[in-house]
Amino acid sequence: MPPKQRGPSTVPSQTSTPAKSSTSAPAKSSKSTSSTDAQDIVRQVWNNYVKKTPQRVKLLDAFLGFLVVVAALQFFYCLIVGNFPFNAFLAGFSATVGQFVLTASLRIQTNPENKKEFESISHERAFADFVFGSLLLHFFCVNFIN
Amino acid sequence: MRWLFASLLLALLGAVQAISYTGGRLLVVLEEQSEREKYTAFFGDLESRGFHLTVESPKSESLSLFKHGARAYDHLLLLPAKSKGLGPALTANLLLDFMRSEGNILLALSSDHATPTAVQSLLLEVDIQIPSDKGALVVDHFNYDEKSAADKHDVLLLPFPQGLKTGVKNYFAGEGVIAVPKAVGQVLGNDSPLLAPVLRAPSTAYSYNPKDEADIVEEPFAVGGQLNLVSSLQAHNSARLTVLGSAEILQNAWFAEKATIKGKAVTTANRDFAAKVSEWTFKETGVLKVGKLVHYPDEGVSKKLNSSLAIPENNPKIYRIKSDVNFQVEVSEYSLTHLTPYKPAFGDHVQLEFSMLSPFQRLNLAPISQTANSTIFGVSFKTPDQHGIFNFRINYQRPFLTNVDEKRQVTVRHFAHDEWPRSWQISGAWVWIGGIWVTVAGWVAFVALWLWSKPAEGSLKKTQ
Numbered sequence: 001m002p003p004k005q006r007g008p009s010t011v012p013s014q015t016s017t018p019a020k021s022s023t024s025a026p027a028k029s030s031k032s033t034s035s036t037d038a039q040d041i042v043r044q045v046w047n048n049y050v051k052k053t054p055q056r057v058k059l060l061d062a063f064l065g066f067l068v069v070v071a072a073l074q075f076f077y078c079l080i081v082g083n084f085p086f087n088a089f090l091a092g093f094s095a096t097v098g099q100f101v102l103t104a105s106l107r108i109q110t111n112p113e114n115k116k117e118f119e120s121i122s123h124e125r126a127f128a129d130f131v132f133g134s135l136l137l138h139f140f141c142v143n144f145i146n
Numbered sequence: 147m148r149w150l151f152a153s154l155l156l157a158l159l160g161a162v163q164a165i166s167y168t169g170g171r172l173l174v175v176l177e178e179q180s181e182r183e184k185y186t187a188f189f190g191d192l193e194s195r196g197f198h199l200t201v202e203s204p205k206s207e208s209l210s211l212f213k214h215g216a217r218a219y220d221h222l223l224l225l226p227a228k229s230k231g232l233g234p235a236l237t238a239n240l241l242l243d244f245m246r247s248e249g250n251i252l253l254a255l256s257s258d259h260a261t262p263t264a265v266q267s268l269l270l271e272v273d274i275q276i277p278s279d280k281g282a283l284v285v286d287h288f289n290y291d292e293k294s295a296a297d298k299h300d301v302l303l304l305p306f307p308q309g310l311k312t313g314v315k316n317y318f319a320g321e322g323v324i325a326v327p328k329a330v331g332q333v334l335g336n337d338s339p340l341l342a343p344v345l346r347a348p349s350t351a352y353s354y355n356p357k358d359e360a361d362i363v364e365e366p367f368a369v370g371g372q373l374n375l376v377s378s379l380q381a382h383n384s385a386r387l388t389v390l391g392s393a394e395i396l397q398n399a400w401f402a403e404k405a406t407i408k409g410k411a412v413t414t415a416n417r418d419f420a421a422k423v424s425e426w427t428f429k430e431t432g433v434l435k436v437g438k439l440v441h442y443p444d445e446g447v448s449k450k451l452n453s454s455l456a457i458p459e460n461n462p463k464i465y466r467i468k469s470d471v472n473f474q475v476e477v478s479e480y481s482l483t484h485l486t487p488y489k490p491a492f493g494d495h496v497q498l499e500f501s502m503l504s505p506f507q508r509l510n511l512a513p514i515s516q517t518a519n520s521t522i523f524g525v526s527f528k529t530p531d532q533h534g535i536f537n538f539r540i541n542y543q544r545p546f547l548t549n550v551d552e553k554r555q556v557t558v559r560h561f562a563h564d565e566w567p568r569s570w571q572i573s574g575a576w577v578w579i580g581g582i583w584v585t586v587a588g589w590v591a592f593v594a595l596w597l598w599s600k601p602a603e604g605s606l607k608k609t610q
Binding site: 056059063066085088099 | 572
């Protein structure tokens with residue numbers, strides 16, 4: 001069974017790469033044609049992103065965005081109100097930063113575009129690393145905030 | 147065993163009956179035995195107070211202040227001698243050594259005799275100046291005895307001394323008049339904090355040598371309040387030296403003599419004054435003793451200091467910064483026959499220093515309670531925000547009181563890991579606690595979605 005699964009799974013990925021190159025060509029052309037309209041460019045980029053990004057990477061990006069928002073909220077709160085229990089600020093802020101770093105590395109390792117570089121690391125292995133690292137990070141942060 | 151205890155008890159009783167706090171062996175240096183007659187009342191008083199008198203001539207072969215390297219006597223009374231030297235047993239160095247090993251000296255001067263060179267250098271050493279010429283004496287044309295010194299005005303009649311200043315106990319107070327005949331005035335050096343005047347000359351007195359033929363005294367040695375008739379020195383080791391300007395104060399002839407001052411008949415109270423001066427010099431008064439020093443962390447229960455010596459102090463060795471500490475110390479004052487509760491003079495306080503190199507806290511101690519023979523002083527305070535090796539120190543040095551310097555060393559540590567307040571107890575940390583848990587919750591949701599999304603992607607890939 002596994003060889004069968006692997007066979008078809010490799011095939012669409014190979015097919016997807018030429019498809020990608022073909023789609024990138026019109027994107028460039030559209031850019032050159034209506035470069036003045038910034039809104040158009042943004043919409044184009046967004047559409048491209050929505051269309052071509054695998055669902056898992058989208059999920060990763062959503063999580064990354066969420067982490068950035070949480071980190072920014074904590075940072076501005078610290079700027080406005082003050083850093084009195086400084087260890088608490090460090091713990092809260094570094095939890096988001098650390099989680100961001102871990103998630104970003106998971107995104108790099110599992111992104112189909114980087115497949116060539118991470119041939120030896122399976123997605124399951126990368127995810128397991130991510131979970132282990134995150135748990136460790138949460139433990140340290142909770143411990144540090146006391 | 148029983149006889150051993152009995153003998154120990156007897157020895158202790160003997161120690162208790164010795165009247166001075168440091169011992170009762172008193173050496174009286176008197177040149178001529180015939181002079182002894184003049185002092186019988188004073189010697190009698192000393193003996194009745196428990197001193198064991200040894201009267202020796204400075205010329206005596208057997209006279210020695212030290213025996214086998216230790217003090218042979220506890221106290222020394224030096225009475226004026228006719229000869230100029232005091233001999234090899236009483237050089238200035240030996241007298242200083244005697245004080246170094248905590249012997250007390252009562253030194254009586256007289257204008258009738260030249261001051262021996264040994265005494266002169268001793269006084270020079272402790273920064274007490276006396277007139278250099280023989281026969282100089284203190285004269286006062288206002289406070290003299292009209293009966294015995296109607297012409298010469300050299301017998302001063304003075305009230306008992308007032309306290310030195312506020313905050314200093316007066317050990318020489320009394321009722322009546324003191325006759326000070328033919329006194330050698332002393333001037334105290336300004337630099338020495340160890341010197342303290344006991345009896346000052348009145349403002350109208352001056353030092354003068356009757357042998358000067360001049361009618362007017364041009365450059366008197368000293369005048370007025372500068373002149374001291376009785377002065378004292380207490381060394382750092384609490385050894386005491388008292389200089390009596392006139393040995394005649396101690397003589398029978400002036401102990402209860404009829405005198406007249408400004409037309410008023412009075413009786414001199416020299417006996418009382420001589421007793422006061424000798425009591426102080428020979429450590430029967432003004433001796434402080436520190437009993438137990440107890441400190442403990444303040445846990446809401448105040449402990450009672452147990453002054454029994456059978457129970458050790460049991461003080462903790464370590465404290466934490468910014469923690470509450472209670473401190474108690476037991477101070478007694480020896481008063482003639484027994485230890486009494488010490489009461490500082492008005493305006494004076496026993497102080498506690500909590501110090502590492504320099505004091506971080508210097509606090510007045512308040513009397514908390516009293517036992518039969520001690521006052522328990524106490525204070526509670528917070529240890530400073532500084533860790534290190536600290537001392538609980540009582541450094542109490544006051545005129546006329548023996549010096550007290552007691553230390554107990556403790557370690558002050560910083561907060562232990564589990565002694566900080568927990569994060570949720572600090573409301574300011576709630577936002578960041580929230581930050582952490584929102585991140586964790588987001589992560590859990592992400593992991594769930596990831597695991598859930600996997601088959602979807604697989605099916606998507608399969609369909610492709």
